[in-house]
Amino acid sequence: MQSRSITSSYLDRYRHIAEQASPAEALLPLTGAQRRFVLARRMRPGARPDLVPLFFAFPRGSVDVARLHAAACHLAALHPALRARVEVRRGVPVQRLGAPGGWVRRLPVPPGGPAADTLRRALAAWSSDGPPLRLLLAADDGPGGPRDLLALVLDHTVCDEQSLGRITADLTLAYGGGLGPRDVPALRAAGEAAAYGEAVRLQLAAEERASAPGSLAYWAGRLAGLRPPPVASGAPSGAPDAAGTGSAEHRLPLAEGGARAVAFPAALDACAAAARAAYGDAYVPALGYPWGGRPVMAEPVLGCFLNTVVHPADDAGPDARTTAWWDDLDHADAPFDEVVHAARGAGVPWAGRLDGLLTFEDLGRRPPLRLGDATGHETHLDDRPLPGPFAVTVSYGRDLLVRMAWQRSALSDERAGEAFARLVSTLSATAAA
Numbered sequence: 403m404q405s406r407s408i409t410s411s412y413l414d415r416y417r418h419i420a421e422q423a424s425p426a427e428a429l430l431p432l433t434g435a436q437r438r439f440v441l442a443r444r445m446r447p448g449a450r451p452d453l454v455p456l457f458f459a460f461p462r463g464s465v466d467v468a469r470l471h472a473a474a475c476h477l478a479a480l481h482p483a484l485r486a487r488v489e490v491r492r493g494v495p496v497q498r499l500g501a502p503g504g505w506v507r508r509l510p511v512p513p514g515g516p517a518a519d520t521l522r523r524a525l526a527a528w529s530s531d532g533p534p535l536r537l538l539l540a541a542d543d544g545p546g547g548p549r550d551l552l553a554l555v556l557d558h559t560v561c562d563e564q565s566l567g568r569i570t571a572d573l574t575l576a577y578g579g580g581l582g583p584r585d586v587p588a589l590r591a592a593g594e595a596a597a598y599g600e601a602v603r604l605q606l607a608a609e610e611r612a613s614a615p616g617s618l619a620y621w622a623g624r625l626a627g628l629r630p631p632p633v634a635s636g637a638p639s640g641a642p643d644a645a646g647t648g649s650a651e652h653r654l655p656l657a658e659g660g661a662r663a664v665a666f667p668a669a670l671d672a673c674a675a676a677a678r679a680a681y682g683d684a685y686v687p688a689l690g691y692p693w694g695g696r697p698v699m700a701e702p703v704l705g706c707f708l709n710t711v712v713h714p715a716d717d718a719g720p721d722a723r724t725t726a727w728w729d730d731l732d733h734a735d736a737p738f739d740e741v742v743h744a745a746r747g748a749g750v751p752w753a754g755r756l757d758g759l760l761t762f763e764d765l766g767r768r769p770p771l772r773l774g775d776a777t778g779h780e781t782h783l784d785d786r787p788l789p790g791p792f793a794v795t796v797s798y799g800r801d802l803l804v805r806m807a808w809q810r811s812a813l814s815d816e817r818a819g820e821a822f823a824r825l826v827s828t829l830s831a832t833a834a835a
Contacts, residue, residue, distance in 0.1 A: 407613035408740050409434065413606060415494045428499040428595070430602050432488070434609045434737025435706045436559045440488055440495050441739065442789070443530075451530060452558035452789050456566065457521070458771050458778030462548040465539060465773055467508055472583075473576035474504025474537055477569065479583035479591060482598040483560045483705040484535050497559075499595060502583045505536040517542035517551045518783050525555065526787055534560040535569075552778060554771070562708040563692055563761065567768040569704065574772045594703070601700035605707050608697050612735035620733050621712070621741045622748035624726070628688055628714050630752055631681040647807050648815050649784040650822045654802040654830055666762050667724040668829055669796045673760045674715035674723065676806070676825035680758075680792065680817050687757035689713040690790075693734050710738045715758070756790050765799035792818065794825065804829060 416431040423429050432440065443451045478484040479502035486497040511520045517540035524538050534557035542551050554569070561569065575581075670691065677687045692708040711734050718726065742754035771778040782805065791812035797803040804826060808818040 407610065407618075408743060409606065409610045409613045409737060412437070412494075413610065416496060419491050419494050419496060430486070430497050430499070430599055431606060432495050432497055432559075433602060433605045433705075433707055434739065435562065435709055436488070436497070437495065438710055438738040439559045439706070450526075450787065451528065453525060453528060454556045454558050454561055454566070455525060455783075455786070456554045456570075456771075457781050457783050458552045458554065459542075459546075459781050460550045460552060460773065460776050460778050462541065462550055464776035465550055465552065467506055467539065469577055469580060470537060470539075470773065471504060471506040473573055473581060474506055474535060475502055475583040476576040476581045476585060477572055478502035478504050478533065478535060479586040480572065480594060481568075481704040482595045483565075483703070484533070484556075486534070486560055488559055502586075503533045505533050507536075507538055509538055509540045511540050511542070516544065521551060521553050521783060522786055525553070528555075530557075551781075552771075553783075559706055561704060562706050563763065564695060564708065564767075565704045565706075568702075570771045571769045574769070577773045597701040598703045598705060601696060601703045601705065601707070604697035604700045608735050609709075609737050609740075612733065613737065613740045617733045617736050618740060618744035620729075621736060622744045622750065624730065625688070625712060625714055625741070625745045625750050625752065626748065627686050627716055628745070628750055628752045629684070629686045630755060630757060631685040631687060646810055647785050647788055648810055648813075648818055649805065649807040650819070651782075651803065651805040652822075652826050654804060654826070656801055665796075665798055665802075667727055668720075669762055669794075670713060670727060670760060671720045671723050672825045672828035673758060673794050674713070675828040676792075676794065676821040677715035677758050678717065679824040680808075680813055680821035683717070687715045688752060688755070689715050689758045689760060690738075690756040691760040691762070693731070709734060709736075710756075712738070712741055712756075757792075759790050759793040761793070761795045763795060763797040765797055792821070796829075802829065 413431060420429050439452050482499050485500050485502045487500055488495055488497050509520050509524060511517050520540045521538055536555050538553040538555065540551050542549050554573075556569070670689075673689055677689060681687050690710045690712055693711045694708045696702055696707055711730060713727070713730070742752070745752055770780070784807065786807070788807055788809055792806060792808040795805045806818070806822045806825060813821070
């Protein structure tokens, strides 16, 4: 008798929970992406969640905190995902839609202390109790003159990279219009909740179809060559790292017209080269990258729908890697937990730990955050907690901004520097072509 997939078994258990809940509780199942983040949280000391932070610099005193708080609550009333809380009922994780709320706080900065340190401490102390959308403001007196640093932070279970542009656009409109939660009519709120619930159901249906034996056999074969590097001594992957993190960045010019069609495969090839430089040729590390979108026929709702796809960082050439990547996309809807289970069942020595993460940002899809007459300048904060040993972000705009951050407990600065040099060198050839 054929065993049932993890997704099918989860949905059966969820339906049993939902049947016993009252309609007023507004329960929904978790997408595969949400299940991955919940599982990762439970495996970490202190149960620290994955966070998605954006940082913006504004002229000092240009942000009205009360107006920003109202705008954040407006977003939570408008987008059901921003008022969803994950709960575990009889061992089954579910999400429950609650009342809209936002969290905007001006953080006190010690005299002479940089605002960036204050924001980093606030992120490290993030508690799961509270709204999943929070905005933190800190005054900064850096070399560029007085400014306010605004951190727009979301729990990863309620958003993915596709959601960020919608959030900055809607926050701009709500702040500019002086809108609050009461400006979302009940009929519209109900319609948005129905659309979100339908998108979640359609996503799970797609994931259930992608969990068929043929797809899982593909992933078991695709990942058969994984030879993960040993876990370094020190903090486990994803835990707050006493040794701190390192970072590096580099801008690459793009040829006129841009190589948009090949930008992601090139970034993936470069990230694989960096992983081999970081860990050595004796290992085949597992890289992860987000991929996907909203399910067919679903409304373009805000939420967490992008799946994490696993990529073996072997020594295949760029042409072979790109060909394999296109094949991977035919099976990219298979949830992460299904892929891990299939690989382990086939004897692959991999427990699901990602040795590196790649995120590709198309900046053309993310409008700037404008609060009244002031436009925020997006900036980056180093030395933040990382969800894995190293993470690469490639931001695609008029050029390529390549950033890499690493846990010093997992990679020495020397090793990471070699990996970053390999990353830039590999990507440069394609970016300039």
